[in-house]
Amino acid sequence: MKIAVMGAGAVGGYFGGVLANAGEDVSLIARGAHHEEIKRSGLKVDSHWGSFTVEVQSTPDPAEVGEVDLVLHCVKLYSNVEALPLIKPLVGPATTILTVQNGVTSGETIAGVYGWDRVLQGATYIEAAIMGPGHIEQSGSTARIEFGENDGSPSERVEKIRATLDKPGIQVGVSSDIVSTLWTKLVAVGAFGTVMTAARASLPEVLAGPEGENTIRTVMEEIVAVGKSEGVDFAPGVVDEKLQDGIEEAEEFKSSLQYDLTNGKPLELDDILGAVVQKGRAAGIPVPASAALVMTLEKFKHGS
Numbered sequence: 122m123k124i125a126v127m128g129a130g131a132v133g134g135y136f137g138g139v140l141a142n143a144g145e146d147v148s149l150i151a152r153g154a155h156h157e158e159i160k161r162s163g164l165k166v167d168s169h170w171g172s173f174t175v176e177v178q179s180t181p182d183p184a185e186v187g188e189v190d191l192v193l194h195c196v197k198l199y200s201n202v203e204a205l206p207l208i209k210p211l212v213g214p215a216t217t218i219l220t221v222q223n224g225v226t227s228g229e230t231i232a233g234v235y236g237w238d239r240v241l242q243g244a245t246y247i248e249a250a251i252m253g254p255g256h257i258e259q260s261g262s263t264a265r266i267e268f269g270e271n272d273g274s275p276s277e278r279v280e281k282i283r284a285t286l287d288k289p290g291i292q293v294g295v296s297s298d299i300v301s302t303l304w305t306k307l308v309a310v311g312a313f314g315t316v317m318t319a320a321r322a323s324l325p326e327v328l329a330g331p332e333g334e335n336t337i338r339t340v341m342e343e344i345v346a347v348g349k350s351e352g353v354d355f356a357p358g359v360v361d362e363k364l365q366d367g368i369e370e371a372e373e374f375k376s377s378l379q380y381d382l383t384n385g386k387p388l389e390l391d392d393i394l395g396a397v398v399q400k401g402r403a404a405g406i407p408v409p410a411s412a413a414l415v416m417t418l419e420k421f422k423h424g425s
Contacts, residue, residue: 124285125211126192138166138177139168139264142173152181158254170289170290192212205230212235224393227392268296308341309363312340338364378390
C-alpha cells in the first residue's frame with residue numbers, strides 16, 4: 122500500500138517510521154525543523170523494540186505525494202479545520218482515511234468532508250514523544266492501533282490495512298464495535314488527562330489528595346452515562362477497570378493534554394471532555410464535574 126501519515130509528530134511519526142523501516146511505501150506530512158531534519162538525516166526512532174534510523178520521504182505539502190491507498194490521520198483534533206482541506210491531493214477513489222485521533226467525534230468530522238466510504242475510525246494506545254527534530258522516542262510495551270468498520274462487519278479494506286500495519290513494533294486489532302472502543306478509551310483519557318491538567322499535577326499527586334480518586338471516578342461515570350445515552354455498549358465494570366489500570370500505572374502515566382498546557386500549546390479540550398459536556402447537555406445528562414474541568418481549562422485551549 123502507498124501510505125501517507127498526516128501529522129508525523131510523536132504518534133504519527135512513530136507508526137510511519139516503523140512502517141517505512143519494514144519496507145512499506147510511506148510519506149510523512151511534517152513541517153518545520155522536524156521535517157527538515159528527517160529530510161536531511163532520516164527519522165530516528167527509539168522504542169521498546171529497539172532503535173533505528175530510516176530514510177523516509179517527508180514533505181509539508183501533500184500535493185507532492187499525490188493519491189495514496191491509506192492516509193493515517195494523526196493530527197491534533199483542533200488542527201482538523203486546517204488539515205482536512207490539505208489532504209485532498211492524497212485522496213483518490215480507493216483511498217481510506219484511518220483516523221487515530223482522540224475522542225469520539227473525529228470520524229464524523231472527517232466523513233463530513235470526504236464521506237464515510239473513505240473513513241475508518243480507530244484508536245491508538247501508545248506513549249511517544251518528540252525528543253528533538255527528527256527524533257521520536259516510544260516507551261512501554263504497547264504501541265497499538267485498533268480500528269474497524271462502523272457496523273463491525275469484516276471488509277476487504279479492513280483486512281488489507283490490518284495486514285499492512287501488522288509489523289514488529291505495532292500491535293494491531295480489528296474492533297467489532299469501534300464506537301464502543303472509542304468511548305471506552307475516552308473513559309480513561311477524558312478523566313485522567315483532564316483532571317491532571319486542571320490540577321497541574323502528576324497522577325500520583327492527584328491520587329494522593331483526599332478527593333483525587335473520587336474526582337476521577339465521577340468524571341468517568343459521567344462519560345459512561347453520556348455514552349450510554351448515545352447507545353454505546355460498555356463492558357460491565359468499565360469504570361472500576363479503567364480506574365484500577367490508571368492507579369497501577371500511575372508512576373508512568375503521561376497526559377498529552379497536560380504536556381500541551383505546560384508547553385503553551387493549544388488543547389484538545391473541545392473534542393475530548395468538551396464533547397462529553399456538549400452531548401450530556403443535549404441529552405439532559407448531568408455532567409457537573411466534567412463541566413467544571415472544561416471551564417477551568419477553557420481560557421488555555423488556544424495556547425499561549
